[in-house]
Amino acid sequence: MSTASEHAGQAALSICEALLLAMNDRGLLPEHEIVGVLRDAAATHENAVGTELEMERHRAVAEMINTIIAGGNSVRRP
Structure with missing residues (x-):
């Protein structure tokens, strides 16, 4: 059974992933910097x-x- 905390974590992950994709699509962060952010985390x-x-x-x-x-x-990625 999922808890409210697990739902919050999944929501946060989805939001962060969407933000990273949008930043890449808009040319704000190149792929290597996005991967760097994830590696730092x-x-x-x-x-x-x-x-x-x-x-x-x-x-x-x-x-x-x-x-x-x-x-x-x-x-x-293509």
Whole structure:
């Protein structure tokens, strides 16, 4: 069962992805900079410290961001 927090996270991800696509479409950010933003976000979570549970959550977030990078979801590629 999904929680309100999970829905909020999915909404935030969708909004951010739409913004990245729009910035790329309008020529505001080239693909390499969008990928750089995503890599920075992943690195922040990969380097986070905290309890084992917090670190597990950060690792999961980093893995999700790295999957987005690998899949090209936030950049329209020909």
